[in-house]
Amino acid sequence: MQTIDFAELARLTDELDAEKPYIELIDGLDVRKMSPKRRHGRLQGKLFTILDAWAGERGEVAPEWRFWLVPSGARRTSLVPDVAYLSRERADTLDDVLLEAPPLSPDISVEVRSPGDPLRNIERKIELYLASGTKLVLDVDPKSRSITAHDGARVRTFTSMDRFEHPAAPGLTFEVGALFTASERRRSKA
Numbered sequence: 769m770q771t772i773d774f775a776e777l778a779r780l781t782d783e784l785d786a787e788k789p790y791i792e793l794i795d796g797l798d799v800r801k802m803s804p805k806r807r808h809g810r811l812q813g814k815l816f817t818i819l820d821a822w823a824g825e826r827g828e829v830a831p832e833w834r835f836w837l838v839p840s841g842a843r844r845t846s847l848v849p850d851v852a853y854l855s856r857e858r859a860d861t862l863d864d865v866l867l868e869a870p871p872l873s874p875d876i877s878v879e880v881r882s883p884g885d886p887l888r889n890i891e892r893k894i895e896l897y898l899a900s901g902t903k904l905v906l907d908v909d910p911k912s913r914s915i916t917a918h919d920g921a922r923v924r925t926f927t928s929m930d931r932f933e934h935p936a937a938p939g940l941t942f943e944v945g946a947l948f949t950a951s952e953r954r955r956s957k958a
Contacts, residue, residue, distance in 0.1 A: 781869040793846040802882035810951035822921040822940045828853040837900040839871040851878035862873040880908040
């Protein structure tokens with residue numbers, strides 16, 4: 769078992785976050801996050817708002833929050849979900865410095881697909897989240913206007929006709945179609 773060098777993690781975090789778009793480490797390999805466009809950013813913002821309202825005092829929600837899923841070793845993995853939720857119980861185990869880039873997985877991770885995202889990277893990130901303790905991964909696909917929820921036991925896809933509800937996030941409900949409609953271009957009626 770390896771000891772986590774938190775000073776080294778802080779240095780690596782600063783190094784990875786110095787560049788935009790962010791660099792994620794997937795199994796020890798540098799992978800650039802796809803640079804988001806307007807629609808991606810709007811979906812990310814709407815999902816942040818929904819999760820933040822749901823979380824309340826339950827925990828913390830943030831966009832583009834770095835997590836160290838595998839903080840040491842040759843297969844070090846650090847991901848930056850588009851939106852992440854970390855429960856209060858788990859957040860309270862970390863001091864303010866470690867909370868900035870936690871050496872653990874989020875409870876809920878939201879990944880909004882970008883047109884250039886390789887499917888193999890999306891699939892591997894979902895595997896890594898679930899293997900490291902994430903309870904729910906939401907794979908949001910703007911093209912198909914769907915959200916695929918992964919909880920380790922099952923996979924369920926919600927379409928624009930569905931209301932999102934999931935046992936891993938009791939009380940978190942929203943209309944999937946309204947989420948996508950709110951992120952689309954507003955047209956003037958003039």
